[in-house]
Amino acid sequence: MPLILRFCRPSPLSVGHLRLPQYNVLINVDGGAAGAPGLLTSGGIYRDSFGVLRGCFAIQHGIGFAFEAELATALLAIEIAYDKQWLKIWLKTDSLYVVYILKTHHSVVPWRLMAQWHKIRRLMGDMHIVVSHIFREGNALADRLTREPVKRFKWWDQVHIFLGPYLHRDRHADFYRFSL
Secondary structure, three states: OOOOOOOOOOEEEEOOOOOOOOOOEEEEEEEEEEEOOEEEEEEEEEEOOOOOEEEEEEEEEEEEOHHHHHHHHHHHHHHHHHHOOOOEEEEEEOOHHHHHHHHHOOOOOOHHHHHHHHHHHHHHOOOEEEEEEOOHHHOHHHHHHHOOOOOOOEEEOOOOOOOHHHHHHHHHOOOEEEEO
């Protein structure tokens, strides 16, 4: 029997940002590792309901695996939001693992993040948190922060020069992911 291949035209899927209620803060986070295991880097960006930057951060976590960086970034982002009294947040990540852990309060986390995980679970009781997945194409700003060369935690209250083009593109462009 001959093999029949069918080619379909890819259909676009919008991965843009939704407008938030005014009381929410949107947090996009991303983490990664340069190798497996490798140097863990993370970044997060905080915006209000109009897309205005509230702040952003970048950090290195040491050596580990990418999923550890993704979870450590989300936990740190929630802790920062709590410290700044941003108690109604929408956290977006491109890691389905992180979405699963935060939505189910599951305890299957790396041992070196266990203490931070238990602390964040207590903080989450005082917060209203929405956690959702975002495709990589819609998370370019947080991805750029993971590539910022920092040795320890770095916080920016304003748009830093290296983020300017990404922030402009993020606010004024539509992003699409093509699927078959």
